[in-house]
Amino acid sequence: MKQILVLNSGSSSIKYELFDMNRMHVLESGLLECIGEPESCYQRKSAGRTHSDRIPVAIPNHEYGMQLIRESLGQNESFCNGDFLVGIGHRVVHGGELFSGPTRIDEDVIESIRRLIPLAPLHNPANLLGIEISRLAFPNVQQVAVFDTAFHQTLPRHAYHYAIPREYYQRYQIRRYGFHGTSHHYVTRQVADALNMPLSELNIIVFHLGNGASAAAIRAGKSIDTSMGLTPLEGLVMGTRSGDLDPAVVFYLGSEAGLSLDQIDTLLNKQSGLKGICGVNDMREVLRRTQTGDDLACLAIDLFCYRIKKYLGGYYAVLGRLDAIAFTAGIGENVPQIRQQSCQGLAHIGIELDAQRNESSGPGIREIQSSTSAVKVFVVPTNEELEIAQQTLQTVAAD
Template sequence: MVILTLNCGSSSAKYQVYDWVNKDILAVGVVERIGLEYSTIEHKANGKEEYHAEFSSPTHKEAIELIIRMLLDDEYGVISDLKEIGAVGHRVLHGGEVFKQSALVTDEVIEQLKKVIHLGPLHMPANIMGIEAARKAMPSVPQAIILDTAWHQTMPEEAFMYAVPYEWYTDYNVRRYGFHGTSHLYCAKRAAVLLGKKNEDTNVIICHIGNGASISAVKNGVCIDTSMGLTPLEGLIMGSRSGDIDPAIIPYMMETTGMSAKEMDTVLNKKSGLIGLCGKSDRRDVLKASKEGDKKAALAIKMETRRITKYIGGYATLFGGNLDAIIFTAGVGEMAPHIRLGACQGLEAIGAKLDEHKNKVCFSRNGEFEINTDDSKVKILVIPTDEELVMTEDAYALMTGTYDVHTNFHYTFEDKDYVNKSRELALQKDIAKDPELATILVKQR
């Protein structure tokens, strides 16, 4: 039996096929440019050549249909019949106040998701369209939603409420929700294993740094605060999102330039952050430009890392001196030593000392690494995230009736003997190229 996971973004659809029995990834892929003049698909299956093609995909319906055809294809596919798919897990951006945990999809669930589209207008329509397309293509297969916001539901009121009229919360659901929940959940559970602690005894700060970025404070194994808010716009400086700004800037610029609310939303979400500062969002391009003397790029790096440091320092005060580790994850967190270096400047004040050499050689997305100095009170870890595995396990558990909220549920990656087969093979190749990687691998305690 296999589990299919789908992550439908505003103009893309990522997917993964997981062999539940053998605990191995069979195929991964992504459809991009959905809704544009042409769309593309990139499909990778174990033991087979990669497949790339252009096709027409006006909506997510056509994208899902092509994904299914690829999975069944004689040359590139990994299954012979749709009956081999035991469940489908869908990543959903926003659960609002309605969904506190993953759930099986029903007509009623879809109607409830439609009621919170206004909380995530860029992503929710695509999420829902992907679910509806998959249900139509595979009507007899159980489908599940896995919410980005679910992990953060343990935050106390003083963390998730805003200092605005209270009726905004009761009447319009204005509150902090938080996102990247599956990533934060995975890293929190893995951190407990690596630290040799029970989940309920683990205190960590997780920095999910990618094009989108957020930080989660995890005390006694659950989220107590996070940097993103009502939407994914708040918090850190991101690839194209502004993160925290003075709210008065918004009406000031609208009145000054005549921008509409929709235009302002577009600027803050798609034309700000690193793109707004230096015209580039890929951290590799920003770093290259900085080294070549681009002052705006150099400023962008300093601003991004300073913001991360401020959040880490602020969250550290929530642990009463009992912080176990700071974790970096996601594409940038895992693969950008210069961002980690900048973000860790001054953290000696909270007992976290970065080993600059370990940090520099930590350039692999396949292993779990410890990059702090030997005498650092607080560990600094790099943990490759695995959001798809969280989605896969939730979907399987919902299908079998064994699922529960994450505080009561045990994931396979919480086991000490857990191994990601694909990553382990890739890690050995990385170590062969750079033996120093082996010296900073975290040994499970």
Template sequence: MSASRVLVLNSGSSSLKYQLLDMRERSRLAVGLVERIGERTSRLRHTCLTSGDTRERSGPIADHDAALKAVAEELDQDGVGLDSPELAAIGHRVVHGGMFFTEPTVVDDEVLAEIERLIPVAPLHNPANLTGIRTARALRPDLPQVAVFDTAFHTTMPESAARYAIDPKIADRHRIRRYGFHGTSHAYVSRETARLLGKDPSEVNVIVLHLGNGASASAVEKGRCVETSMGMTPLEGLVMGTRSGDLDPAVIFHLARVGGMSMEEIDTLLNKRSGLFGLCGDNDMREIRRRIDDGDKEAQLAFDIYVHRLKKYIGAYCAVLGRVDAVAFTAGVGENASTVREAAVAGLEQLGLVVDGELNAAHGDGPRLISPAHARVAVAVVPTDEELEIATQTYELVAKND
């Protein structure tokens, strides 16, 4: 296949993130973000990485169609436009693929219809993802559009891990099961961790800890996900920036019956006003650590709850995997908060987990080990790259079908 560029689109309800990559060299040519789509204060920030130029434009951008056309104009100005013969495909991040989509998929009308049918289980994300795909198809109907699903990596979980303990007929009727999210990140980081160890992914068992404002853990056995912390929605699992994570379901009934809260109010509470933010009023780990250093007990408790949940999942996934070769920290908190990494493995020496204080405190841009050489289990920091993962899956699929 002569064309080697892939445009990656991540379409949100009022935003459009994009990256243009050359897959021969696995390099980025341009990156950008359109935000506040549909408002008078819309803004586009575009950076051409070959020249280093950054440009901004502000003013009304009515919809995603107008946003993508504005992106096309910026790319044209750099000589890497949407009409370039070098563009092989457009890769789209789609949050929810259910059980139907287990791998990257070239988009056609049937695929669009199935993504639309999944809207009830991803009402905040799939509609925006669909808008981005439809807009891109209208602009370049001749070009392969590939959907890469956040949930796909987790479809290898056994039924014992994916099923909730409720009536299967009711569960199947309403598509209730554990799907997991952040799949492109977990796939990329687990594979890069194996590479860091000098092994093939099929040879290693890895616990991946994706710790950002959204946070999730996965147990990856020989390159395949066998367990993950997020469930039917991204609310389950670890303590997050604004999400509660694991919660007794009866809390919801209690808030409705005794607290007099509506379902919408409870939804907002658990998704937007809980987690670190709900515990101490901050969801930025840097600010929480600053407050702890100043003696703030509320921030300290929030940090302790966050780490306790994280440590509990590490221990559980050690049990699930049986043998663990590495634990990999990634995403904003995982890559940058040395205090979180240190606290998460403290006391787990019997499981083979320990970090080297000097290595853990050192800054670095690439994948690196932070455990001592004698450690039974490697502890690593592996920067995630979801856009590169989407571009890679897109390019490999299109090349295979060429």
């Protein structure tokens, strides 16, 4: 048996999953939340259980959180004291231009991730902390960094460059990086398998729609464009992020509204998107309000779907040939109305949903296009943790 532990360390949380890689099966998963806060708690679920235990427990820091994870794993018979643990995979948000694939972690890699903190000041420090405490907790296990940005490092120059003076790219690395790459990669491979098509031949547009949302145009299995940019703020409308915006809005907010740069950053990242339009960012609540005739909730849905449709059309034009579209993540997988409205009126370009198939639900990947649709349309449950585990296993096996 070969086991991989996947860790996702946030500023106040640690999420983990232990995989049996022979069966691609989760042996244990857990989430430590509100680390360093009075309401901190620990949720844990072992294989075969349908529900997790949510235990209020004082977790003063990430180091203590990792100790709890080690103790929990030690109580799991399948873990066998770590005898089968061959690698630990870490989600790292930003790899800049330095990392185009999963990378075995050493001191040089840690220092490189540290140098990239200005590009992801909210995420990379927490990811680094997870790496450092994991190396102390499991000193004899190979550790691998899997970057959200890596899948998009195949973007051509004309897709990742911004039309600003080149010196700012050269000095400050200002360019499009894209995110959700682990999810986009996983979904693309799932669709290739479903179509029995080599990954190297597949042209697909993937919509990762959750509280954060992004689109990716993928030609021959490689990302050639994506909606998020230097940061996750650009692109589609999201739960609390504005998405695409005239840059002059920032200057206007500063001069006319008197907002500071920090206030504008908060406004665009945490107070905009669905929340900014209708007051809530939970798509379920937004949809509920549309049923009561709430005009602003209806506007939020219309804008959300309109932006998806714009990207769909643009990426179709860029790809030239489109084999499939895939919807994934919380909204993409679970909200038929969003899929239907986003694809409505596109039969003339070969995209048409079957209403009954779109409304159906069930586990696993499924097709929802009509019998006359030239383009396949899929709903694909994403699994970023499994993708990280697979990339980690490939990396440690190659060493």
